[in-house]
Amino acid sequence: xxLQGNAxxxxxxxxxxxxxxxxxxxxEAARDIEEIxxxxxxxxxxxxxxxxxxxxxxxxxxxxxxxxxxxxxxxxGTCRLKPTDADxxxxxxxxxxxxxxxxxxxxxxxxxxxxHRLSELAKASEWDxxxxxxxxxxxxxxxxxxxxxxxxxxxxxxxxxVQFVARDAEAFGNCEVIEIMGRNAxxxxxxxxxxxxxxxxxxxxxxxxxVTVDPDKFLSDCHEQFDExxxxxxxxxEGFAFAESEIPTxxxxxxxxxxxxxxxxxxxxxxxVEEELGVRSRFDKLGNLQRCFAxxxxxxxxDEAYAVGESAVQRAYGGESDVMITIQRKSSEPFVFECEDxxxxxxxxxxxxxxxxxxxxxxxxxxxxxxxxARPLMTGRSEPLPQDIPHYPRFQKHLIxxxxxxxxxx
Amino acid sequence: xxLQGNAxxxxxxxxxxxxxxxxxxxxEAARDIEEIxxxxxxxxxxxxxxxxxxxxxxxxxxxxxxxxxxxxxxxxGTCRLKPTDADxxxxxxxxxxxxxxxxxxxxxxxxxxxxHRLSELAKASEWDxxxxxxxxxxxxxxxxxxxxxxxxxxxxxxxxxVQFVARDAEAFGNCEVIEIMGRNAxxxxxxxxxxxxxxxxxxxxxxxxxVTVDPDKFLSDCHEQFDExxxxxxxxxEGFAFAESEIPTxxxxxxxxxxxxxxxxxxxxxxxVEEELGVRSRFDKLGNLQRCFAxxxxxxxxDEAYAVGESAVQRAYGGESDVMITIQRKSSEPFVFECEDxxxxxxxxxxxxxxxxxxxxxxxxxxxxxxxxARPLMTGRSEPLPQDIPHYPRFQKHLIxxxxxxxxxx
Numbered sequence: 001x002x003l004q005g006n007a008x009x010x011x012x013x014x015x016x017x018x019x020x021x022x023x024x025x026x027x028e029a030a031r032d033i034e035e036i037x038x039x040x041x042x043x044x045x046x047x048x049x050x051x052x053x054x055x056x057x058x059x060x061x062x063x064x065x066x067x068x069x070x071x072x073x074x075x076x077g078t079c080r081l082k083p084t085d086a087d088x089x090x091x092x093x094x095x096x097x098x099x100x101x102x103x104x105x106x107x108x109x110x111x112x113x114x115x116h117r118l119s120e121l122a123k124a125s126e127w128d129x130x131x132x133x134x135x136x137x138x139x140x141x142x143x144x145x146x147x148x149x150x151x152x153x154x155x156x157x158x159x160x161x162v163q164f165v166a167r168d169a170e171a172f173g174n175c176e177v178i179e180i181m182g183r184n185a186x187x188x189x190x191x192x193x194x195x196x197x198x199x200x201x202x203x204x205x206x207x208x209x210x211v212t213v214d215p216d217k218f219l220s221d222c223h224e225q226f227d228e229x230x231x232x233x234x235x236x237x238e239g240f241a242f243a244e245s246e247i248p249t250x251x252x253x254x255x256x257x258x259x260x261x262x263x264x265x266x267x268x269x270x271x272x273v274e275e276e277l278g279v280r281s282r283f284d285k286l287g288n289l290q291r292c293f294a295x296x297x298x299x300x301x302x303d304e305a306y307a308v309g310e311s312a313v314q315r316a317y318g319g320e321s322d323v324m325i326t327i328q329r330k331s332s333e334p335f336v337f338e339c340e341d342x343x344x345x346x347x348x349x350x351x352x353x354x355x356x357x358x359x360x361x362x363x364x365x366x367x368x369x370x371x372x373x374a375r376p377l378m379t380g381r382s383e384p385l386p387q388d389i390p391h392y393p394r395f396q397k398h399l400i401x402x403x404x405x406x407x408x409x410x
Numbered sequence: 411x412x413l414q415g416n417a418x419x420x421x422x423x424x425x426x427x428x429x430x431x432x433x434x435x436x437x438e439a440a441r442d443i444e445e446i447x448x449x450x451x452x453x454x455x456x457x458x459x460x461x462x463x464x465x466x467x468x469x470x471x472x473x474x475x476x477x478x479x480x481x482x483x484x485x486x487g488t489c490r491l492k493p494t495d496a497d498x499x500x501x502x503x504x505x506x507x508x509x510x511x512x513x514x515x516x517x518x519x520x521x522x523x524x525x526h527r528l529s530e531l532a533k534a535s536e537w538d539x540x541x542x543x544x545x546x547x548x549x550x551x552x553x554x555x556x557x558x559x560x561x562x563x564x565x566x567x568x569x570x571x572v573q574f575v576a577r578d579a580e581a582f583g584n585c586e587v588i589e590i591m592g593r594n595a596x597x598x599x600x601x602x603x604x605x606x607x608x609x610x611x612x613x614x615x616x617x618x619x620x621v622t623v624d625p626d627k628f629l630s631d632c633h634e635q636f637d638e639x640x641x642x643x644x645x646x647x648e649g650f651a652f653a654e655s656e657i658p659t660x661x662x663x664x665x666x667x668x669x670x671x672x673x674x675x676x677x678x679x680x681x682x683v684e685e686e687l688g689v690r691s692r693f694d695k696l697g698n699l700q701r702c703f704a705x706x707x708x709x710x711x712x713d714e715a716y717a718v719g720e721s722a723v724q725r726a727y728g729g730e731s732d733v734m735i736t737i738q739r740k741s742s743e744p745f746v747f748e749c750e751d752x753x754x755x756x757x758x759x760x761x762x763x764x765x766x767x768x769x770x771x772x773x774x775x776x777x778x779x780x781x782x783x784a785r786p787l788m789t790g791r792s793e794p795l796p797q798d799i800p801h802y803p804r805f806q807k808h809l810i811x812x813x814x815x816x817x818x819x820x
Contacts, residue, residue, distance in 0.1 A: 015581045044583070073577035080582075159799045164702040167483035167802065171425050172490075173454070176698070195799035287694040288586070292574040295705040295795070380797040385705070387790040389569045389605035392577065 002317055003128055004035040005101035009057070010042035010049060011074035011136075012081075012107030012114075016150030017157075017297050018305035019136050022106050023076065024069040025309025026134070027057050033317050036102065040400060044077035045105070046114065049091050050409070052402035054098075059398045069306065071392040072294040083114050090407055092121050097403040101129045102316045106309070108137040108148075109348055112324050116344035119322035130316040133324035133344055134308050138291060140187035143350040144342045145326035149308055152301030152377035154181070154290045155191035158235075159378060161286055162192040166202030166233045175222070175232040175273045175281035176202075179266030181290050182237035184209050185353045188290070189237040190366040191374040202233030209239035210353050211363040218242070218269075219276045221364055226277055234273075238285075240265055294390065299381045300335050311339035335376035412727055413538055414445040415511035419467070420452035420459060421484035421546075422491075422517030422524075426560030427567075427707050428715035429546050432516050433486065434479040435719025436544070437467050443727050446512065450810060454487035455515070456524065459501050460819070462812035464508075469808045479716065481802040482704040493524050500817055502531050507813040511539045512726045516719070518547040518558075519758055522734050526754035529732035540726040543734035543754055544718050548701060550597035553760040554752045555736035559718055562711030562787035564591070564700045565601035568645075569788060571696055572602040576612030576643045585632070585642040585683045585691035586612075589676030591700050592647035594619050595763045598700070599647040600776040601784040612643030619649035620764050621773040628652070628679075629686045631774055636687055644683075648695075650675055704800065709791045710745050721749035745786035 009026055011019055023041075030039045039057040042048035055076075057065075068075050083091070095103065103118065105111045115133040122129050135142050138154035158180050169176035180189045186208025193206055204225040207213060226232040266283035274281035308325040315323070323341040330336040358370040419436055421429055433451075440449045449467040452458035465486075467475075478485050493501070505513065513528065515521045522543040529541045545552050548564035568590050579586035590599045596618025603616055614635040617623065636642040676693035684691035718735040725733070733751040740746040768780040 011581075015578050044581075071577070072574055074581040077583070078581045156799065160705065161699060161703065163800055163802070164482055164704055165698050167481070168425050168698050168702045171421075171454075171484040171488045173487070195801070197801050201801070282698060284697040284699060285695070288575050288578050288692060289571060289694060292578045293571065294574055295570065299797075378799065380795050382794050382797065384792050384794045385790050387709075387792065389566065389788065390573055391605070391607050391611070392573070 002035050002319070003101040003130060004037070005099040006038045006040060007036045007102035007104070007313070008040040008042055008049070008054070008100045009104040010045040010106070011076045011078050012045040012105055012111040013078060013136070014138065015073035015078055015291050016136055016138050017072045017153040017292060017294050018149055018301050019073070019106055020071050020075045021069050021302050021305035022134050022136060022149060022309035024065055025306035026104055026313045027065055029310040029313035031058065033313070035317070040098065040100070041076045041395070045079040046081045046083055046087070046091070047079040048077070049094055050087060050407050052094060052404060054400040055395060056398045056400055060395055064393055064396070067393045068395065070302070072292045075395055082110065084410060086410060088117055088121055091118060092125060092127065093404060095129060096127060102313070103129060103131045104134055104312050104316070106134040106136045108139070109142055109350060112344050113348035116322060116348050119344065130319065130321035132312040132316045132320060134312045135324055135326070138188065139182055139185055141185040141351045141353070143347055143352045146329040146337065147327055147377055149301060149305035151187060152298035152304070153296055155188055155374055156298045156378040156380065157290055157293050157296035158188050158286060159192045159195040160296055162203050162233065162235055163195045165284055169202070169233055170231045172280070173231050175226065175234070175270065175277065175279050177234045177236060177266040177270045177273070177281065177283040179236055179238055179283065179285040181286070182209055183239040184351055186210055186237045187354060189235050190354055190370050191378065192235040193366050194371050194375050194378060200229050203235040204229065204232055205234045206365045207234070207236045207240045208354055208359065209237045210356070211359060212243040213363055215242050219272065221362070222273050222277060226279060232273070232279070234269060236265055236269060238265055295385060297381055298378050300377055300379045304337060307339050315341055332372060332376050335379070412445050412729070413511035413540060414447070415509040416448045416450060417446045417512035417514070417723070418450040418452055418459070418464070418510045419514040420455040420516070421486045421488050422455040422515055422521040423488060423546070424548065425483035425488055425701050426546055426548050427482045427563040427702060427704050428559055428711050429483070429516055430481050430485045431479050431712050431715035432544050432546060432559060432719035434475055435716035436514055436723045437475055439720040439723035441468065443723070445727070450508065450510070451486045451805070455489040456491045456493055456497070456501070457489040458487070459504055460497060460817050462504060462814060464810040465805060466808045466810055470805055474803050474806065477803045478805065480712070482702045485805055492520065494820060496820060498527055498531055501528055502535060502537065503814060505539060506537060512723070513539060513541045514544055514722050514726070516544040516546045518549070519552060519760060522754050523758035526732060526758050529754065540729065540731035542722040542726045542730060544722045545734055545736070548598065549592055549595055551595040551761045551763070553757055553762045556739040556747065557737055557787055559711060559715035561597060562708035562714070563706055565598055565784055566708045566788040566790065567700055567703050567706035568598050568696060569602045569605040570706055572613050572643065572645055573605045575694055579643055580641040582690070583640050585636065585644070585680065585687065585689050587644045587646060587676040587680045587683070587691065587693040589646055589648055589693065589695040591696070592619055593649040594761055596620050596647045597764060599645050600764055600780050601788065602645040603776050604781050604785050604788060610639045613645040614639065614642055615644045616775045617644070617646045617650045618764055618769065619647045620766070621769060622653040623773055625652050629682065631772070632683050632687060636689060642683070642689070644679060646675055646679060648675060705795055707791055708788050710787055710789045714747060717749050725751055742782060742786050745789070
């Protein structure tokens, strides 16, 4: 039995190069479903739900929507909001006031948890609605799914950047340390090894948050690689620390979830290498570029992102709820996948780290199996880039009238 | 009267995305000149000259050379070496020992100065040779030439990165400060404004090293722009400082020329904005990516770089010496240029900064004239990017036998 009423979608957490493809996949699937009367886009994710800041996605020009599919970052806006119980109760009120029968949230494991708690609340208050989470994280750390939309493009950027910067280091005979996002999981950093075709190619050493390395072993590895190739490129996750945590890898600042803002490990390692090897050592942080640098978009990633958005709407319409869409890999070459789903409780609060047997024995690189896993996800697009500096569209934003009073968060 | 003998070429200073196009332009032009018997490539610039580390460029596979044309960074290796009088004397000895009658050096104003001093020495010792400088600097700060090969691509990268990162900031409603290379000249930072098509687009504020701004004015501009657009993106040159130099923009480290290593201004500005506006403020440094991120290569820049290499060889063969090749713009749309030359004394040691009338009245942006100047140089390529992570070739490196004893620098 399919529900009749309105649908709502939001984007949450760090944007990605392909998160709008998921949004557009959902919009285009919803257009075909008669029972979905209006499709609300919540501005800035849950923040927009709480404050009834919605736009009517069905009124957006279809050609514009198709262009937004290829626009990096979150076209609806995003938030980093950890909802309280009161926030979730308010969401339910908003859903009821606007006759929301389908809710979709594109995000990482925090967002999936919020979806699950909303599912429970809807059930408890006997409000018939279907809630489906849409996976998005460049960190690739959601469990069960083969990979997360957002990862392939960020991995393509990181691996490309390492190849480019490596040539600069090689030309000088320098050491270069490149810092890549990843607090607990080294999927992005490991993927930089996909670009290494010959032994003399970068990255020569790769350090993930999953490993604990002795500083002396680190320096002797640096010596060995530098002596061999006359230059040295190290890829390191922002969350990497030595066994003894001897280097300062975190700053004093915290983010909205109370997590320490990371950063600084590349600089610290570069300083160590410069002092020990007497070689000029530089560092670069890919920083926010990893989430938005659309020149590095992966064609496979864009397809996956669109598919999970589309599948979420179709499955919710088919009666699924309290689930997240997953990617199932059917073949690696050529890359073929299908969308499936899994219960939200199976993914919320879980982190998929790189398995120990995908790390090399020396703990300074990944195995061929890792490379085979990641490579197909990092496939470039076959169209040329825009010749001008790219300019991306924004939604027209036809606002929906609020129905409740103002809301103040505690 | 054309000289008969060998030619030598080297690459110096910071690499660029297109510096190898200049090298290949020179190689391919030299192949057509019978009087040039062998074309030596000095490894790591002047360092290779001093230590007789040369390869035979005529023995390199032609197809490989054509691929190196599109390979970022300096395929011969580079150096940051400020030659002493003894170094220059040694160069002359090396030139004579290897019957070098043509010398080409691809670099910025320090390299042009070295070329000029070598020209004087050659003249003084009555060694017939023609020395031609080939311009290369992403900073675009050489005088007389319309622009410098290397600039267009780095500008394209910087302007694109600002557009991408801006979308991330807009999605959150954050402030973002992006730090761009440029110690004394703001050509790269100013070029980020080329990507701004609508008022709400980034960058909202642009600060060049050429301006001096009052911190209070800076903060009030930030307030105004943030209040207007709900997000704020600032592009700043690494060499920018407030009138009172109140923010720490330099680190304690110095480079090989004794210049302070810059960096830190974006972080300092982001902290100021966060404190004053109470808005989460982040920063990114484009860092070494600006010199090598080949996805952002400009087609015009690649053409210019090839042309100055080719022209250098042809002019040297025609009898020119003690000159640097320049670009003369004939038309902006379509972009048409010709190569000319200018005496090395006219460029060595000079810095072309952004003219004051190309800065807006508020000193927080550039004028339409600047944008018209820079835009054509930043034109993207019309071929698709490689679908795999790009892998670039290296020279085969057929080494030339040294003829002198070892050399120790003082």
